Amino acid sequence: MAAAESYPDGLKYHSEHDWARVDGEEATLGITWFAQDALGELVHYEPPAEGAEVAKGSSYGEVESVKAVSDLIAPLSGTVIEVNAKVVDEPETVNEDPYGEGWLVRIRLGDSSETEGLMDAAAYKSFVAEQ
Amino acid sequence: MQTLLRTPLYDRHVALGARMVPFAGWEMPVQYEGVIPEHRAVRENCGVFDVSHMGELEVEGPQAGAVLQALLANDVDKLEVGDAQYTLLTNEQGGVVDDLIAYRLEGGRYLLIVNAANKDADFEWLTNRERPGSDVRDRSEAYALLAVQGPRSLERLGLGEAPAFTFEMGEIDGVECMINRTGYTGETGVELMAMGEDAGTLWDAVIERGATPCGLGARDTLRLEVCYPLHGNDIGPETDAISAGLGWVCALDKEFTGVEELRRIKAEGPARKLVAFVMQEPGIPRQGMSIAEGGEVTSGSHSPVLDRGIGLGYVPAEHAAPGSVLTIDIRGRERRAEVVKKPIYKKEE
Numbered sequence: 354m355a356a357a358e359s360y361p362d363g364l365k366y367h368s369e370h371d372w373a374r375v376d377g378e379e380a381t382l383g384i385t386w387f388a389q390d391a392l393g394e395l396v397h398y399e400p401p402a403e404g405a406e407v408a409k410g411s412s413y414g415e416v417e418s419v420k421a422v423s424d425l426i427a428p429l430s431g432t433v434i435e436v437n438a439k440v441v442d443e444p445e446t447v448n449e450d451p452y453g454e455g456w457l458v459r460i461r462l463g464d465s466s467e468t469e470g471l472m473d474a475a476a477y478k479s480f481v482a483e484q
Numbered sequence: 485m486q487t488l489l490r491t492p493l494y495d496r497h498v499a500l501g502a503r504m505v506p507f508a509g510w511e512m513p514v515q516y517e518g519v520i521p522e523h524r525a526v527r528e529n530c531g532v533f534d535v536s537h538m539g540e541l542e543v544e545g546p547q548a549g550a551v552l553q554a555l556l557a558n559d560v561d562k563l564e565v566g567d568a569q570y571t572l573l574t575n576e577q578g579g580v581v582d583d584l585i586a587y588r589l590e591g592g593r594y595l596l597i598v599n600a601a602n603k604d605a606d607f608e609w610l611t612n613r614e615r616p617g618s619d620v621r622d623r624s625e626a627y628a629l630l631a632v633q634g635p636r637s638l639e640r641l642g643l644g645e646a647p648a649f650t651f652e653m654g655e656i657d658g659v660e661c662m663i664n665r666t667g668y669t670g671e672t673g674v675e676l677m678a679m680g681e682d683a684g685t686l687w688d689a690v691i692e693r694g695a696t697p698c699g700l701g702a703r704d705t706l707r708l709e710v711c712y713p714l715h716g717n718d719i720g721p722e723t724d725a726i727s728a729g730l731g732w733v734c735a736l737d738k739e740f741t742g743v744e745e746l747r748r749i750k751a752e753g754p755a756r757k758l759v760a761f762v763m764q765e766p767g768i769p770r771q772g773m774s775i776a777e778g779g780e781v782t783s784g785s786h787s788p789v790l791d792r793g794i795g796l797g798y799v800p801a802e803h804a805a806p807g808s809v810l811t812i813d814i815r816g817r818e819r820r821a822e823v824v825k826k827p828i829y830k831k832e833e
Contacts (some may be wrong), residue, residue, distance in 0.1 A: 419786050
């Protein structure tokens with residue numbers, strides 16, 4: 354079952370439709386409701402290796418639906434400390450719960466000041482409304 | 485900018501929340517609820533596709549049969565009135581100008597249902613080669629075509645069983661239509677050809693009878709699972725019918741355009757063959773990806789039934805046997821696939 358449209362407060366949003374939940378020196382990353390809706394039901398998640406370096410604004414993996422493939426753009430830089438194995442096995446988890454069970458990676462942050470360049474929920478909602 | 489054509493059902497697709505995309509010059513629904521649920525509806529129950537973009541050409545006259553026999557690869561003489569036949573329009577090199585279904589409407593009258601993208605080229609090909617006693621007409625604008633497919637499709641439409649590749653005139657809830665026992669999904673079903681002005685009534689009736697509206701996305705995954713080639717991807721003017729595995733459609737004992745070349749390829753054995761493969765590692769093959777053993781992917785997607793990547797592609801003949809291992813370059817990652825016997829998906833009897 355696809356989730357209803359939502360953009361939770363407390364997350365940071367990147368214009369490529371990725372979110373970050375920052376918790377001290379770490380962050381959890383995923384794709385927004387808007388991104389999963391545009392793609393349709395996900396059937397493949399190509400994750401980065403644990404320990405890989407990800408750079409803000411660059412691709413760190415891919416997700417695919419039946420019809421389309423999309424790069425995952427890192428909203429923040431850091432080192433991958435965990436890949437969500439549940440999404441590797443069941444990519445549709447992202448459609449069902451994009452901000453919860455459907456998270457993609459956890460990273461150790463490289464530069465915590467980078468969060469200042471991201472949107473809050475209100476700004477992202479206005480951004481999405483213009484798409 | 486080229487204006488996209490719309491079928492008579494355009495407003496209904498939009499009202500159903502379809503995602504509309506350009507396809508072969510038409511604005512067509514790619515999906516409504518989603519490719520996967522629509523795919524499952526057809527495999528398990530009943531789905532309906534608007535395929536009114538497809539072309540309808542009629543060839544009529546005392547010489548119609550003879551003209552088609554000389555231009556189409558399959559044996560037109562085998563068609564009785566009421567029969568349909570999958571066949572190819574071939575060029576001098578044995579390449580596939582189009583793949584189509586020929587219907588014998590009357591003794592000297594045939595209907596060809598052709599790919600939307602090739603309709604104009606087919607019409608030109610036929611008119612350039614017609615002889616006195618045969619007349620080719622493009623009837624595409626007059627007709628709408630709905631494919632109703634799935635194990636419960638006949639029951640839902642209130643139709644009895646009939647042999648595949650036959651047709652009859654009939655009606656569905658008062659709408660007169662040609663009921664064709666054909667399809668592009670590997671399932672039981674019909675393709676209903678009606679006058680364009682009746683399309684909305686027919687569509688509503690079919691939906692009312694419980695068919696799930698399905699888009700081109702599911703049509704593609706369904707046909708790929710059963711390895712029906714898609715013209716423009718898997719077959720085309722540059723690929724000959726034998727290498728494409730369509731030798732069964734070529735009556736090499738009769739004369740038709742390109743037959744000498746096809747006989748030669750058959751006798752010598754094709755250097756490369758169109759094979760079906762299933763991914764053994766994660767990843768989804770896509771059209772244009774290269775295969776390390778030689779050749780490239782011509783169609784690729786995710787199989788909702790197998791829950792894996794599947795595809796078709798041309799590979800050197802020595803790598804074409806079922807069980808052969810192929811290495812697909814998925815955006816820089818080498819992923820293993822295995823050649824399988826066609827079709828990839830076969831219904832359990």
